[in-house]
Amino acid sequence: MEELLVERGVEVDHVTVYRWVQRFTPLLADAARFARHSPGDRWFVDETYVKVNGVWRYVYRAVDQYGQVIDVLVSARRDAGAARRFFSRALSALKVTPSEVVTDAAAIYPAVLDELAPSAWHHVERYANNPIEADHSQLKHRLKPMRGLRTDRTAQVIITGHAFAQNLRRGHYELGLDVPPGARVAAAFTELTLAI
Known part of the structure; x- marks a missing residue:
């Protein structure tokens, strides 16, 4: 970027x-919140790993059936408390309850989903979670050339920013839609700078 x-x-x-x-x-993600498309009703949820200051951290991520990143959460633990925080954040920020949630076979998800999204069908099947697994590679590809993340807060901001830019690029916001797809992110940021 410097160059x-x-x-x-x-x-x-x-x-x-x-x-x-x-x-x-x-600030940019908050300003764009009102222009965000409503996510689909089928969520793919999984966690991946990133190193923060030499220590492995879990990154909870969810995408819908259209590829929109719903939310991300960096956590020191992979437990019911972290999963509850992740789903609570996603559900409260979007005001949308999914009808189906696809996860891996982790034992923490059924109880959390029964508590926070009781009407959602919890789907666990081999290869059903491939969309989120493939989406993790986009994040890893972006983080690999960086010199590393030093704090959990930094990791949360960087990974949230990556999800935001990915959603902009894929057209999940009512921003920069009147330009060619290659110029969409630049046009969206131009619109957002006026909002902040």
Whole structure:
């Protein structure tokens, strides 16, 4: 990013870019909240791993049947409390209850889903969770060239920002829709800068 900005006549250090990401990602995601499409009723939920300051952390993620990232949560543990926090955040932020939730065979999900989304059908079948498993690779591909995440807060902001940009690129917001898909993210950010 530093080199791209220098090519355009803006001299900035990579640490400054990092601070911009930490500061403005939550603001941009919050400003775009009202333009977000409602997620589908079929959710694919899984957790993956990332290293934060040399320690493995769990990242709970969910996508709908259209590929929209619903929510992400970085957690030190893979337990019922973390799963409950993840589903509570997703359900309260979106005001949508899924009719089907597809997960792996982790023992923590049935009780949490019965508590928070009792009407949802909990689907566990081999290969049924492939959409979220494939989506994890997008996140891992983006995190691999980075020098590492230092705190859980940093990891949460970076991974949330990645999900936000991924949703913008895939057209899950009413932003930047009147431009070609390759320019959608830039047009959306232009619109959002006026909102913040």
